[in-house]
Amino acid sequence: MVLFSGGLDSILACKVLQEQGIKVTAIKCITPFFSYELKDDERAREYKEVIRNKYGIDVEVVDITPEYLSMITDPPHGYGRYLNPCIDCKILMVKKAMSLMDRYGASFLATGEVLGQRPMSQRRDTLRIIERDSGADGLLLRPLSARFLKPTSAEESGVVDRSMLPEISGRSRKEQIRLAEHYGIKDYPAPAGGCVLADPILSKRFKRIFYTWPDFGPEDCVLGQVGRHFMLPGGSWLVVGRNRAENQALATLIGENDYVLKVLDCPGPLCIARRVKDKSDLVVAASICARYAKVKSLPVTIGVGLRDEKGQNLVIDAIPEDNKIHSYMF
Ligand code: SF4
Structure with a gap:
């Protein structure tokens, strides 16, 4: 099971595992702050079809709004540059995915995170915090950077062949672009973007909304945009x-x-x-x-x-x- 943002890194995480013959279910989390248009069943159905046709990946859309709204005003690991609680956002997604593993018959979890790619949420110590605080210690594989990280249970048990995984780290996108070509992936979204909490103007507005109306709900978060x-x-x-x-x-x-x-x-x-x-x-x-x-x-x-x-x-x-x-x- 792979947490799937729809960006190139998460697409590659799926492809790298599929190449080893592993059946992958991608999980796309949505909240009013990102990808909420997929709350509509018809839009979600279309999205799943597009992802299957374009990349050969089966994706499930999972709404994590209630858990997210309880976290957003006081994220234990703080905010990024704006109102983006990236570490707690990822912890929450990993927790949610873990709770779905039985339903999809998954034996491990993976993400498209790349060591050193983002200043806050993809540092080595932060990757550790995410797996520790989500309770996914030893279970959470980052296929793109795994060879720089401690082996996970999937690698130790031989479900994933660590030696076949790529060695990607840092901010350069060269290796990802090369891999995309290798998998015949031409059309993929540009990195970043899509999360309104990381937007300088909208994050200011949301700060005010959260502070003024502590009982805010999903409908307020949508209206705020x-x-x-x-x-x-x-x-x-x-x-x-x-x-x-x-x-x-x-x-x-x-x-x-x-x-x-x-x-x-x-x-x-x-x-x-x-x-x-x-x-x-x-x-x-x-x-x-x-x-x-x-x-x-x-x-x-x-x-x-x-x-x-x-x-x-x-x-x-x-x-x-x-x-x-x-x-x-x-
Ligand atoms: S940018 Fe937004 S969606 Fe992405 S990890 Fe941060 S809070 Fe979550």
Whole structure:
């Protein structure tokens, strides 16, 4: 069983093992911060098909959101450069994969980690911490760098022939590219990217969300990634679509207790006001919504309502807010 990010290293970890005649099940973990589009069954099915066709790898999608959200505000091993808890993220994935080994008849676990490739999470001592703290001591093989590391049970028992494994370490990608050619792999994603917690702007926003609303849930983590964000004077959270695609995305994210704001008399953004306790925030929200509308005349008519009311319950004549808008933005 191989933990599979979809990047070249994890693809190669699978291929190297398959080349030894080992049946590989790849496990793709998802959370609202990475690969969450695969929560949709149809998208997951398509993804599995693409990975099978492109690389000959069978992948299973596993949602680790509940465990991840319990860890994210206080990861025992701290954060990386931004809000990325890479060490605890990996520990959690390894633990999850271990819990699935029986179901898939797996005798050992592997990852595509490469010794010395990343400053924090792939140092020798960190690789040790990950296997120790996940409880996978001796069980966790890093096929690409294994020959620089202590033999694992799979190598000792002869399930994996250590002498046939590549010897990859460090930051250069040369050897991976050579191996990719060897396996006929041409089309693979660029390294890094994909995790919003490692994004300088989004990680700041999430810090604020986690701190302000400690009861945040997956739906808040998804909403935090779309549009412009404002914290209103009464404590409400306003999200404003920046373009048609974001308006459409926001329309799918409206929660039961969210207010929807729409411009009624000219083109404008779709807005969601969440966690509204003080209704006077809706007036401020309407003036911010008006600020981003293609205003023809003043005032701008904004419809406000809960999800089922489709933004039509209350009509506010709004004057676009310009002065304080930046102090609300986060
Ligand atoms: S970058 Fe994100 S997904 Fe990757 S290990 Fe770090 S926290 Fe996990």
